[in-house]
Amino acid sequence: MLRPGIDCHRKEGSRLIGIYVRVSTEDQARHGYSIPAQIRECRALAGDRPAVVFADEGLSGDSLNRPALMELRQQVRAGKIKEVICLDPDRLSRKLLNQLLITDEFERHGVQLRFVNGDYSKTPEGTLFYALRGAISEFEKAKITERMCRGRREKAKQGKILRDFQIYGYDYDPDREALVINPQEAEVVRAIFALFLNPPAGVKGLSGIARFLTKQGIPTKRRAQKWHRQVVRQILTNQTYVGRFFHNKWASTPQGIRLRPREEWIMVPCPAIVDTETFAQVQERLAAHRRARPSVKLKS
Numbered sequence: 001m002l003r004p005g006i007d008c009h010r011k012e013g014s015r016l017i018g019i020y021v022r023v024s025t026e027d028q029a030r031h032g033y034s035i036p037a038q039i040r041e042c043r044a045l046a047g048d049r050p051a052v053v054f055a056d057e058g059l060s061g062d063s064l065n066r067p068a069l070m071e072l073r074q075q076v077r078a079g080k081i082k083e084v085i086c087l088d089p090d091r092l093s094r095k096l097l098n099q100l101l102i103t104d105e106f107e108r109h110g111v112q113l114r115f116v117n118g119d120y121s122k123t124p125e126g127t128l129f130y131a132l133r134g135a136i137s138e139f140e141k142a143k144i145t146e147r148m149c150r151g152r153r154e155k156a157k158q159g160k161i162l163r164d165f166q167i168y169g170y171d172y173d174p175d176r177e178a179l180v181i182n183p184q185e186a187e188v189v190r191a192i193f194a195l196f197l198n199p200p201a202g203v204k205g206l207s208g209i210a211r212f213l214t215k216q217g218i219p220t221k222r223r224a225q226k227w228h229r230q231v232v233r234q235i236l237t238n239q240t241y242v243g244r245f246f247h248n249k250w251a252s253t254p255q256g257i258r259l260r261p262r263e264e265w266i267m268v269p270c271p272a273i274v275d276t277e278t279f280a281q282v283q284e285r286l287a288a289h290r291r292a293r294p295s296v297k298l299k300s
Contacts, residue, residue, distance in 0.1 A: 015082035017051040018072050019043065022091045024060050033087070041116045042085045051085075061094035064102075073102070076109050083112045161268055162247070167240055168221040169273050179245065179270045186273045188218055192235055193274055196282055205289075206232045236286065242279045243272035 021038035035055050043051065054068040064070075069092075075081050084106060086092055093099045106113050161179055164172035169189040170179040195209050203212045206229035213227040220227060239246065247266040251258050 015080060017046050017049055017083045017085060018075065018081040019046065019051050019053045019085050020055075020069065020072055020091065021053065021087065022056040022059060022061060022066070022069075024058060033091075038087045038091070041087055045085055045114065045116050061090060061092075064093065064098055073105065076106055076111050079109070081111055083114065085114050085116070088115055088117045157266055161245060161270070166221050167238070168235060169241065170270070179240070181271050181273060185221070188213070189235060189241060189273050192232060193241075193278055193282055196232075196236060197278070197285070205229075206236075233286075236282050239279075240270060241272065241274040242276050243270055244268075245270045 019039060019042040021035050021042065023033050023035055023038070035057055039053055039055075042053075054072040056066040056068040059066050072081070072084070076084070089099050092102050103113055160177040161172070162177065164174075167179065169182060169185045171182045172178075173180050192209055192213075195203055195212065196206075199205075199208065203209060209232045210227040210229045213232075214225065217225070218227075219225060220231060235241070245268045247268060249260060249265050251260050
């Protein structure tokens, strides 16, 4: 965020120095790059010249979608900033491409970019050094991410569930790193399966079950008072209820979240709430409903 009250005797029409600082939880724990420490270092480089601080706290450097960074870029484009000071290039971004994009944007608006830890000179050598530092930073980030993922996969292979995934019907035991059955919610799960296979009058399909649960005043896992058909579908298709919880099922990519190949999933046994026969019957009926649904043809 833009920190109010940090402007130093701003004169009307003058262009300021922008100090950009960022810290993520991971950085703070590993390096102690606190926001105040970064501000002190950057202010020392700015000297007594007027400056304003743009601070993003607890945000990853992977994305450019950060409130303070977006505000800084907007003020650069508006011609209100003449120079930007950062502790290090990886405070701007952990990704080399994003670093170069921001650098080019600042230069096109006549804004000088300076770093406390090694200044950047606009020479072929300086540009190469800047790019190398960005590449090294991105490589280090990738290594840290891979180590963390590898550690999580190893724990999963040992039968551990690593965090509370907020699965309706279960509570998370952090000491055992395991799911334990929540008796009240488990009864609701069994009722949902029964309502789908043998619906009473007035309760038809996923939407009917959602309306029934809402009228009964049963809260969702997140304590919402209204149920939706998609939540009911997620419960009816979740293999956790037959004692099979899967780690390593989803992967984060630049294009978004994608489903990993089935052979990469790691199955962790957990207490079952529904028997396998009931679960199989529900899947068959859901598949039959999908096949019976008429296809919609788009007009050319």
